[in-house]
Amino acid sequence: MASTGQAFDFKLFKRLLRHTKPYNHIFWFVAIAAIVMSGLGVLRPILLQYTIDDAFTPKDDELLVYYISLMGGVLLLEVLFQFAFIYFSNFLGYSVIRDIRVKLFDKILHFKMKYFDKSSVGRLTTRAVNDLETIASVFSEGLFMIASDLLKMIVIITVMLVTSWELSLLVFAMLPIILYATRLFQKAMKVAFEDVRNQVANLNSFVQERITGMKIVHLFTRENKEYSNFEVINDKHKMGWMKTVWYNSIFFAVIEMLSSITIGIVVWYGGLQALELEGMTLGIIVMFIELVQMLFRPLRQIADKFNTLQMGMVAANRVFSILDTEASIENKGTQEFDDIKGQIKFENVYFSYDDEEMVIKGISLDVHPNQTVAIVGATGAGKSTIINLLSRFYEIKSGAIYVDGINIKDVSLSKLRKGIGVVLQDVFLFADTIMNNITLNNPDVTEEEVIQAAKDIGVHQFIMSLPDGYNYNVKERGSMLSSGQRQLIAFLRAYVSNPGILVLDEATSSVDSYSEQLIQNATEKITHNRTSIVIAHRLATIKKADVIIVMEAGEIVEMGNHKELLQIENGHYRNLYEVQFSKEKVLD
Template structure:
């Protein structure tokens, strides 16, 4: 266990959190003032009671009793107001700080390379952005201010005790080291337990998210029992982590209560003797001390509990800041802003691998002239989809140069590069929203009229209007309300409506019905016309229409030419591919 991990409060981490408080500094100050007033008024009440007992109740004197009652009432009213300010604005501050951190985190995650998401668990990232954020809010709402209030209350109460009767105070103070030591041990072990709990929560979120997303696969391959057992094991570890915290609480809180009860008993015994024998303690002293002991011990017990909340928040903050500190963004150092490309594309000796020392592309070079349609064919794993990823700078190449209109794409701003390249992927992703919003992605400059006209242009307007509510039909999560072919048609329209300079198309139709396939073919012909297009081709019709075909194998370009040119090569890779895969389609 490292020293850093065992710190009560990570000062560096707290300083970092405090930067998010600056916009709300006056609220922060108001809450702290409320805390100070609460501590003072809490300690003042026993003192007022002591004065009332000694001067009026014990002597049975009515004169001067009313002012004590009025002062006590004012103090209680003042406490109510301060409690209201404290509780509401402490929570308000926590939620606003968390809102700012969450926005910053999400904005940071939007800029990550695809490689980061390839290696990261979605469930863990969701935990960071949602659950961990609530723990950070608790730092302010239930942790930091509560601890400060309790510490200040203890200090003021101790001062009042010493002022009223130093002998009785010594008895109380003699018990404090025991509780303080128990609190420190408790806090140390609770922090470790909570870190374990947070780890298991992340594992649980990741497991559930992945299995719910892939439920169809689990059921298709009858893996329900296996995954059920895995879930039980993860849930058991999560339960054990929480039971550790329950165990530590069950030990500490009885010790704290017992210490308080013993102290009250000692005060009643010793103070009672002093009151009767030598009158060194008054009845008011005895009553006030019995009233103040819980005010001293209960905050100490609560501090231990709030330290748990504070530490859970600090652990969560540390995890969130680790994501914020991750430098996995594409370096957007380009300075060229291009509103429209002509469409000349060139790959020059491009090397790339998703994993170090394992190249997927091994020095490929090719050119696409403006307005051309280039089809890329090859076996699975040849590197076809990688070309799409590199053209959009989702990943950084290891060696070589990619240019558009003779400019290195690294010299272009990411926004201007990606805004002029539309991509239709084989695996279509739709959000749980309307068809219209899935097409425009809430782009303010694309109107519904433009979307409808674009749909008519590529021949899918009637299909959309046949759905309930037409363009305002909610497709639900990942577009489950639509077939795979319908989802692909929506993705075609999404690409076409942006009027891109360059189109990249993965036109897989293996699971599409014949009607949707014909619509997709028509849409493909429309959106590729007079536009630079790179097509990962799966259909012979698209390949034949291409101006050039690039044949890939094992990360290299093995052949290049038109359909007819490549067929003339005896024992050529494309000819063999055509005879094995495409000839059946042509005969059919």
């Protein structure tokens, strides 16, 4: 997102503050602590002035002890309020980001698949983790720190004017220069921090993708090339941060120089006045030296904390942009399935992934309860898309899809998807135990039910052969298992969920012969007395299907059982079967 050059977005800031409402009592306590701290901080130089003029110069021992005791008490109170301020401002910040993170994750959970097709996993991870941590610093290091510093500056200016307006004017003469430099600094840092966040997101995305696809990197010997690419991205990340360092170096050096010049002027003019006038004392000069440092220090800190605030606002803008994204499947269905019988009907369905080229072109089909329907066709014919539409991962362009006579748009997504069990070609397993990957931590599914189901479909022996059996941790994406073993776990997961409709998407396309035999046995078991849709390239696996649908370029070109389709002269299915059968004979 390009920078507008605006130094601060108050509309965005107000939106962020609305998330503090559940913690109003903490918010106001921190605000009060900031006010008290500003008063206590200025009280010390005032007491120092009285100590020098009333006790030190006249050499009054009792009064000296009294003022020192007062300063000690003020310092103790300042420490206590500083502790409370830091603790509760951080508590507020992390409470707010916890709430926002929950909302963000809930939003991501309900995005349609089309959103993930176009979004980088690394960027989404950055938004959900890094950016939210940055937002927390708005409260812990930005907002309240700036408020405290501003209050302290107001009190300091008031004390200066009451004590000596001449010295005050000399100090204030430097303020326009400092404020102008601060303004330029803020604008420059806003642009710099937006660039930093972009570079962080690019870096996270690159690393995440390469680690996930490390096998491909090794297989195609891309190590050196990816190393070179990483060096470029990492260098851009470094340069993004160095730009912020450059601005900080210039700004703080300028502020330090102006502070030193102002103190020199105060000492010179105050010293002359002390020699000529009775009203100017050594204590006042020392107090002004302290107050000048206290006045300029908050200016430096405000600029520094404003950096933090700016980074938090940039991060908030990115997070809120996801929260404002309308990319969820409409979920207003109120009807429910009492018990899915498994009747499926597609009625003149059209669909496109990119709103331009139609992937599904006017498909109509009827699947009767307990039928096994196979869908075959070349890659890109639209086979898997049929499954995505049935599960409402994507919205159809026109037409209608019915399950048991009910339009799937009239059923809640959770009820619809709970009734459909899917075994995908690319099985995803979490870094958890086999048991938890099967049940997905559903408390309604017991360990006894899982073990019995595994025995029913013939995979219990395979699981028990693994170390720790059902408690075996498969690691990230199931990397400790072969593709065939992962498929068997996916079959068991689908079987345990007891769906009314079962979908097998290329479930035996990349497994060894032993695993294929186990999967074939499992397939026969879990498809028995259940509506099943089987997508397959290997036609030998779907000969027994009740109906075989042949698709080409998003259309149904043939439909029938195995024998019927083989009798069609120059038929698509017959050609596919003969080509595949001849290849298998050659391989044999």
